[in-house]
Every structure is written in C-alpha cells, then in structure tokens.
Amino acid sequence: MIHTKRTIVLGLQPTVYGTPEKGWPVTAPNADEVNRIFRSAPFIVDLGLQLDSLEPGACTSVLLLEPRHLQQDGFVHAGVQATVADHTAGAAAATLVSPAQIVLTAEFKINFLRAAKGERLICRSKVLKPGTQLSVVESEVFCIASGTEHLVSKATATVAIVTPRGG
C-alpha cells in the first residue's frame, strides 16, 4: 500500500467545503458557525471531510476515501467513521443555536453495521430533539462502493450548547 504525501496549509484552500453547483458558501441558518466548524477544525481539514449541504437541524458531509483512512484489514477505520459522525452531528446541532453559542459533544454512541470499503463516505446528520442546553442528533454514515450506497454505521450524539464566557 502506498501512502500518498499530503501537504496541507490551513486557510489557503478557497473551497475546502461544498461545491460551486450547490451555491456555497452556505447561507443557511447559522451558516457562519457551521462553516467555521468545517474550515477551522484542523483535524477535519486534515481528514479531508467536506461540508456538502445544510438545512435547519440537518447537515450532510462527504469524505473521499484514501488509503490513509483505513485500518489494518483494509476497511475504513472505526475512528474515521466516528469522527465523521460526530463532527457532522455537531454541525447539524449548530444550525439551531444562536450566534453567541458554540457546540461541544457531550457523548456519542456508534454502531458499526458492516465493514466499510469503497470510494466515499457520506454522513447525514439530523437533530432528533433540539434543546437549549442539549440537543440529541443522529448520524448515518454511508459508504459508496461502485455506485452503491450502504449504511455502514449509525451514531447518536448528545451535543452540549455552550455560551463561552467573555465571548
């Protein structure tokens, strides 16, 4: 397996998220915070996870799979799936908070349903129950292999809504 060298310089990518076809940058509710979540999180930029679409209480993201995303047996690592599920859940919750607030994952649980192998992950997250202090969000992670989409994991996250002091 050849591991490709990557050079990532944060902040220089004009469009790390979205696609021109979809009319990005996002102008959905609280889009600034969601854009910030995808653009300013180094681990997410490094992973290659991109914001795909956004609506109130929902977010979809996409990850083009590379060899570096795999575990020892050639499947997408559980940690990659968990990261995608968690981050997209946070973004879905962030569409419903006020501008002065940020979101932090309090906990999540994820079930791995099938060994994931393919070209792309798509994560669809949806707020199951919005709250003022806690929102509960579900994330479904699909793997696209040869054009067919399979649900590979599903997560439920409890997201805390926090008003930073001094912020």
Add this chain to the structure above:
Amino acid sequence: MIHTKRTIVLGLQPTVYGTPEKGWPVTAPNADEVNRIFRSAPFIVDLGLQLDSLEPGACTSVLLLEPRHLQQDGFVHAGVQATVADHTAGAAAATLVSPAQIVLTAEFKINFLRAAKGERLICRSKVLKPGTQLSVVESEVFCIASGTEHLVSKATATVAIVTPRGG
C-alpha cells in the same frame, strides 16, 4: 496556527511503537496481532498513535498532540479521542484472542468529560469481560498538560471476535 507538513511512508519506521526502555518489540500474549494492529493500520500510523505497553487483557497507547489533532476551538477533536479509545480497546481485546482470529469494533460509546488541551494523550484500555464472540472493553483517555494528567474521556466498546474465512 501552523500546520506541519507530514511525510509518512508506511513500513519504514523501525519502531513506530513502544520504546527501547520497555523492551519492545512486544512479546506479551498475542503480541504479533497487536503489533500488526498498530503498525499496519494506516489511519493509526497517520494519526501518530503509538503502542506503549501491553499485558493480557490490557493495552496502553500514547499520542503526542499536534495542532492537526484539534477542533475549531483549540481542543483535541472528539474524533481523535474516539479513535484512540477505540483502537486501544481493540488492541486490549486482541491480547486475548487466538492467532487465527481478528477483532472488529461492533459499537462503542464515549463520554467527553473535560475540554482536552495539552501535550499528550494517554489511553488505558482494559477488558471488562472477555468472551469468545464478544469482549467488552473500557478505555480511559487522559490528557497531560504541564505534567498533570486529567481524565478527558471514557469509552465502553463491544468488540467482535471474528475468524476470517479462508484465513
């Protein structure tokens, strides 16, 4: 924030895990499989997670934190912590399986207890209940900041023990 360029060539690091002081390579039970788990999982090598110590039913790993491991507010990304907790749990479970078997995470749940900021993560995983088909493993993730260790997250994982066909 400066994001350092990384060049990773799998298989060329003579000691991606352990330390000479600890007498590695590992000779603990099923060490071959655990070494394989840490050495041959591209996502884990890429992340920088290293095997630190091993005993029957337990595993400890270490991650030197870099800016690329953070989320948008400067804390260690939940996905990084989840990856570390999951992978080390799998390694702990792998110490108790037979050579022909591999481990796969069926599900895990993780609670984030404090915002994680510091120089290093240490993950200590322990099998709570070994089984022939499923093992239940707990992972505690600590963050070391200025020499002080804080528990930042705790996970419980259900690990499936699988005998690959033809393997």
Add this chain to the structure above:
Amino acid sequence: MIHTKRTIVLGLQPTVYGTPEKGWPVTAPNADEVNRIFRSAPFIVDLGLQLDSLEPGACTSVLLLEPRHLQQDGFVHAGVQATVADHTAGAAAATLVSPAQIVLTAEFKINFLRAAKGERLICRSKVLKPGTQLSVVESEVFCIASGTEHLVSKATATVAIVTPRGG
C-alpha cells in the same frame, strides 16, 4: 397517589398480548418465540407491556400507564422506558432468528428526549441491521397524552443471537 393492588397469575391470562381486532395470536414469522417473549417473561407481564403488532424485523408494543410506572416527579420512570425499549427490540430481532435460537440483549443505549407524562406508551422497534450473531435494533418510545403522540425516548440495542446448548 393511590397505588392499585395487582394480582397477577402467570399463564392464566387468555390474551395478555394483542387484541382480537388485530387477529392475534400472532402468526407472523417466528411468532411462537415472540409470543413466548411477551407471555413468559414475568417482569414484562408484571409491568403490563403488551405485544401490539409484529412483522419481519419489526415489533410494536403498548403499555397502559399507571401510577406505579412513575418516578419521584410524576414522569414515567426511565427504567420503564428502557425496559419497554429493550424488550420490544428483542422481540423485533426474534422475528428474524431460527426456531432453535434465542435472543439476549448485549447492550443498549437510550436517550430521554422529553419528560414523559400521559396515558400510554407505544414502542416501535425495527431491526436496523440483522446478523447471524448480532442484530442492531432501534426502538422509539412514544407517549400518548390527550390523544397526541410524542417521541419521548429512543434506544439502540445490540442483540446477541444465541443457540442454547442442549436446546
């Protein structure tokens, strides 16, 4: 609060589950095992949980709420909701196993979305991913208050499929 006296004699109820209108006893796939699960589980009979409907990979149950189902602040106890979610999930999984097999919950996670108060709980469980050793099932618990249905909790369960020795 008045706590009504209950006298329950297992096995004497001619129809502890289902309703004549729905054509019970159940004749859906593996209905014998599902009927057994609802009829022969003392805790379930005692609680008052009744099987409502059944199809391959899915089960619905109903609980008429009584004062004894509440916690200290007048809401349906989390343990009641968890029991209903777990048991109905097991029944949904049982519709897909072979006659010689039984189901046992390996783990579940449940989120409580709203304080539950009303006349009735309805639980709808559906197998998200069937397996030969493990099935993943989701349960949604609704509370009916004054004719309106609210989702009060949602659970994800990992159900082990076991072939009893000597059975």
Add this chain to the structure above:
Amino acid sequence: MIHTKRTIVLGLQPTVYGTPEKGWPVTAPNADEVNRIFRSAPFIVDLGLQLDSLEPGACTSVLLLEPRHLQQDGFVHAGVQATVADHTAGAAAATLVSPAQIVLTAEFKINFLRAAKGERLICRSKVLKPGTQLSVVESEVFCIASGTEHLVSKATATVAIVTPRGG
C-alpha cells in the same frame, strides 16, 4: 413458576430503604433528595429497590430478587438491571446538587456481561465527573448467587441537573 401477589401502599412503609444497622435515615450530603428519590418513586418502591448506603458522589442500592424480576429464560430482565443502574446513578448524582435542584437522566448505555441469576442485585454507582449542568455517573450491577458476587452489567449515565421553575 409462582408469582406472588403484592400489595403496595406507598408511604406506609416506615423504612423502605436502608437498614437500622447502617444508621439510616441517611444524613449524608443532600440525603433528603436521595431519600425522596428512593421513597417517592412508585416504580422503584414497586420494584423493591432499596437504598443501601450513600456518600458524596456515590450510592449503593440493593434489590432482593423475586420471580417477577425475571425474563423468559429465567434470568434477571435487562430492564430490571437498567432500572437499578439508572436510578442508583441518579441518586449518586443527587448527592452533589444543591437543594433546589433535581436530577433527570439524559441518556445511559448499559452492557450486559453475564446472564444474571441469583438472590440479590447490588448496584454501586459513582460520579465519574460532576458538573453544574451534567454529571457523568457509572453504575456497576452485581448479582449475588450462593454468596458469590458477579459483575453482571455496567452502565454509564449522563444525568442532567435541573432547577425546576417555580421551585
């Protein structure tokens, strides 16, 4: 199996919890709220769960097992174990809140480690991380069979700390 008839009249038991040997009623921190949680929760009184001991951030409860606590194969029902784990976790969290506050379970996850069969359940709950809005609590449920104690399930609960309006 004979199911014993139970007559429960709330509020008439002078000591539904604790034992004289242990010097109850409880005088530990916030004991009033914990006593209320065990005494005024009809589902808990009905189940037979009793408060055993209490200290800041920790609670132990006991359940004498009866046939009515079992599932269809003669084991303690997962819902009984979940109820015990949840309720004792809430009590442990309640030892650390102020008198005007109440606790509500936001979510929990429980792993069932062994089929539970025996005379008694003991649940030991401990706050892993106290918080002002959320506390994370762990509960270990043990089953005592012929004098030997086995860990049968383990739960992690996120408990919300709420200040009731008008209270």
